[in-house]
Amino acid sequence: MATAYKTPGVYIEEIPKFPPSIAPVETAIPAFIGYTEKAVRNGESLTNKPLRIESIAEYELYFGGSPSQDVTLYLDTNNQLVRSEASAKLYLYDSLRLFYANGGGKCFIVSVGAFPDSVSSADLEGALKWLEQEDEPTLILAPDGVSDDNGPFEFQKQALTQANKLQDRFVICDLTKSVTNTEFNTSVATFRNNIGINFLKYGAAYGPWIKANLPRSLMRRNITLLRDGVNTTIKLANLTDDQPTQAVIADLLLVESFVNEAKSIKDVLSGGADITLEDRAKELQDDYNAAVSDSQIKSAIQDITDYIVEIIVEIQKRYEAAPPGSDRFKLRTEIEKYIESGQIKSAFRTVADHHFFLAALTGDAAIPLLTANNDLDDAAELMGYTDGDTLLATPLVNVSGSYSGLTTVKQRADVAISPILAAVNEAITFFNFLETTQHSYEKALNENLIAGFGLYKTLVTKAAEALNLLPPSGAIAGVYAAVDRDRGVWKAPANVSLNAVIAPAVTISHEQQGEFNVDPNGGKSINIIRAFLGKGTLVWGARTLAGNDNEWRYVNVRRFFNMVEESTKKATEQFVFEPNDANTWVKVQAMIENFLTVLWRQGALQGIKPEHAFYVAVGLGKTMTPLDILEGRMIIEIGMAAVRPAEFIILRFSHKMPES
Incomplete structure (x- = not known):
C-alpha cells in the first residue's frame, strides 16, 4: 500500500528491481x-x-575411539600365516x-x-x-x-x-x-x-x-596366535631362541598385566567404564553440594574421604607388585620419585589432619571418617607413615583455628571440603600419571620387540592388514x-x-x-x-x-537434480501466500532462470545457449488453469538438460587411402 503523503516535503522510495536469488544447498554432508x-x-x-x-578430533571427543583391535592369526607348523581374523x-x-x-x-x-x-x-x-x-x-x-x-x-x-x-x-x-x-x-x-x-x-x-x-597402534596383547587346524595357543616366546628377545617378551607380559589391572581398577574407582575418575569426583562433590541435613553432609564427606583412600590403596598395590630391579620396567622407581616430590603425601596428610574435626561434625560422639584398617595401613606406609593408627593418633598440623566460632555441621564442612577436594584431585592426578607411565612402558617394549624380532614385526603387519x-x-x-x-x-x-x-x-x-x-x-x-x-x-x-x-x-545426474530441487524449494518458500498473479510469476521465473544460467555457465547443463540447456515455465495457460489459481496452487515447470558422463569412449580407426 502506498505511503500517505500529508506533510509537504521530499520523500524517498526504494524500488526493488533485482529478483531474489537462489543459494545452492550443500551436496555432500x-x-x-x-x-x-x-x-x-x-x-x-x-x-x-x-x-x-x-573432524576426527571432534568425533573422538564425543564418541570415543576405535573398537577392539584384537586379531587372531592362524599359523602353520612352519609359523607362516595361513589366515587372519579380526575380532571386532x-x-x-x-x-x-x-x-x-x-x-x-x-x-x-x-x-x-x-x-x-x-x-x-x-x-x-x-x-x-x-x-x-x-x-x-x-x-x-x-x-x-x-x-x-x-x-x-x-x-x-x-x-x-x-x-x-x-x-x-x-x-x-x-x-x-x-x-x-x-x-x-x-x-x-x-x-x-x-x-x-x-x-x-x-x-x-x-x-x-x-x-x-x-x-x-597394535600391541602384543592385541594379537592372538593359534596353530591352524588344532587351534592351540602359540606363545610368542616359543617362536624364538634368542634370550634377550625372550627377556623383552617377559617384561612386556608383566607390563600388560599392570595395564589390564589398572584399567579394571580405574573402571571400579570411577563407578563405570564410561566416566573418568574426575567425573566420579565431581559426582561426589555434587552430592555434597546437594546435602541438606547433618547426616547427608556427613555421609557425603565420608564418601569423598573414602574415595581418596581407595585411589591411594590401589596405587600402593601397583607399587608392591612392580619389580624393583627391572632395567626396562622401572615403575616402582617412578612411583617413589613422585611420592618424594611431596605432592601426594601432602594431599594424603590433608585428609588425615581434617579427620579430627570432621569426625564429630554433629557434636555427638566421634564418628571417624577415616578408619584405621589394613587398607589404610598400606596407604599410610606408602606415604612414609608407620601405619594407619599412627597417622590418626594426632594431627601433624593443627587446623582447629580454621573452625573457630563455627558451630553448625555445614559451616565446619565448608571449611574442610576445599582442601579435601584438592587432595582428591591430586590423588587422581597421581593415578592418571601411573596409568600413562604404564602405557608408555608397554609402547616402548612393543617398539623394542618389533625392532629386534623380525617374525613379530611380520605378525604385527599382518594383523594391521586384517584390521584394514x-x-x-x-x-x-x-x-x-x-x-x-x-x-x-x-x-x-x-x-x-x-x-x-x-x-x-x-x-x-x-x-x-x-x-x-x-x-x-x-x-x-x-x-x-x-x-x-x-x-x-x-x-x-x-x-x-x-x-x-x-x-x-x-x-551425478540424480544428485544434481537433488541439489537443484532442494535449492529451488527453499528459495521459493518466500513466495508462499504471495499473490498468485503475473507479478509473482515473473519474479519466480527470473529467480530460477538466473540460478540455472549460472549453473549452465559452470558446465552443469548441456547446450550452447541457455534456452538449449533449460526452460522455466509458470503462468496461467502454461502450467496452471484458473482452477489451480482458485485453489492456491502456483505450478512451476523446470526442465534441465543435465550433462552426463562419457562412460564409453569409442575410438574409430580406419585406413586412409594414399592420395599423393
Whole structure:
C-alpha cells in the first residue's frame, strides 16, 4: 500500500528491481550411522541424536575411539600365516577416517549405542527416524550394517525409502565382505536379490572392499596366535631362541598385566567404564553440594574421604607388585620419585589432619571418617607413615583455628571440603600419571620387540592388514565431497583415486566388470573399485542402482537434480501466500532462470545457449488453469538438460587411402 503523503516535503522510495536469488544447498554432508565407544556431550547422552562434526578430533571427543583391535592369526607348523581374523566387525570409526582422508568435511554421526557383541540392523533402522528430522544430511551410509548376520539389506531399503520421501539425500550401499572373486560374485548376487526394486534411483552400491593403510597402534596383547587346524595357543616366546628377545617378551607380559589391572581398577574407582575418575569426583562433590541435613553432609564427606583412600590403596598395590630391579620396567622407581616430590603425601596428610574435626561434625560422639584398617595401613606406609593408627593418633598440623566460632555441621564442612577436594584431585592426578607411565612402558617394549624380532614385526603387519580390510562407503563419501567441492555435483564421482588405500580386496578385470556394471535382469549396477597399473586404486563406475534407467542411470545426474530441487524449494518458500498473479510469476521465473544460467555457465547443463540447456515455465495457460489459481496452487515447470558422463569412449580407426 502506498505511503500517505500529508506533510509537504521530499520523500524517498526504494524500488526493488533485482529478483531474489537462489543459494545452492550443500551436496555432500553424509550421515554415518553405527555403533560408537561412547555417545556423551556435557554429560548428556547422544544415542540416536544426530550430531554434526567437522573432524576426527571432534568425533573422538564425543564418541570415543576405535573398537577392539584384537586379531587372531592362524599359523602353520612352519609359523607362516595361513589366515587372519579380526575380532571386532565394527567399521564406523575407520570409515570416518577414510572419509576425511579422501576429502570429507562436515558430516553427521548417529550413534545407535555402545559397541555390541553382535550388530543388529534393527538398531540402524531405528536411527533413520531420528535422521529424518535433520534437514542438512544429503548422504546416508551405515558401514556397521555389513556385520549383521542377515546383511545390511533391510537398513539399505529403509534408507532408500527415506531418500525417496525427502528427495534431498542419497544412499551409499556397501556389499558384504569378500576376499576372492567367487565370494565377490556371491556378494553381488546376494545384494541384488535382497535390495528389492523400490526407489533404486536414490542409491548406489560400491565394491569390492578395500585394503586401507590406516595407521594402527597394535600391541602384543592385541594379537592372538593359534596353530591352524588344532587351534592351540602359540606363545610368542616359543617362536624364538634368542634370550634377550625372550627377556623383552617377559617384561612386556608383566607390563600388560599392570595395564589390564589398572584399567579394571580405574573402571571400579570411577563407578563405570564410561566416566573418568574426575567425573566420579565431581559426582561426589555434587552430592555434597546437594546435602541438606547433618547426616547427608556427613555421609557425603565420608564418601569423598573414602574415595581418596581407595585411589591411594590401589596405587600402593601397583607399587608392591612392580619389580624393583627391572632395567626396562622401572615403575616402582617412578612411583617413589613422585611420592618424594611431596605432592601426594601432602594431599594424603590433608585428609588425615581434617579427620579430627570432621569426625564429630554433629557434636555427638566421634564418628571417624577415616578408619584405621589394613587398607589404610598400606596407604599410610606408602606415604612414609608407620601405619594407619599412627597417622590418626594426632594431627601433624593443627587446623582447629580454621573452625573457630563455627558451630553448625555445614559451616565446619565448608571449611574442610576445599582442601579435601584438592587432595582428591591430586590423588587422581597421581593415578592418571601411573596409568600413562604404564602405557608408555608397554609402547616402548612393543617398539623394542618389533625392532629386534623380525617374525613379530611380520605378525604385527599382518594383523594391521586384517584390521584394514574395510567396506568402501566411507572413502566413497569422501570422494563425493571432494569432487563436489572441486568440480561440482554434476561431475561424475568416478575416475578418482582413493587415498589411504593400497588396493581393492578383489581384483576385477575389464571383462569381469561388464556383468557388474550392466545388470540385464534388475538393472542394479555395482560400481567397481579397480586397481590400475601406474594409477593406483580408482573408482571405476558412477551408476545408481537404477542402472538401466535412461533418466536416473548416473549418480551425478540424480544428485544434481537433488541439489537443484532442494535449492529451488527453499528459495521459493518466500513466495508462499504471495499473490498468485503475473507479478509473482515473473519474479519466480527470473529467480530460477538466473540460478540455472549460472549453473549452465559452470558446465552443469548441456547446450550452447541457455534456452538449449533449460526452460522455466509458470503462468496461467502454461502450467496452471484458473482452477489451480482458485485453489492456491502456483505450478512451476523446470526442465534441465543435465550433462552426463562419457562412460564409453569409442575410438574409430580406419585406413586412409594414399592420395599423393
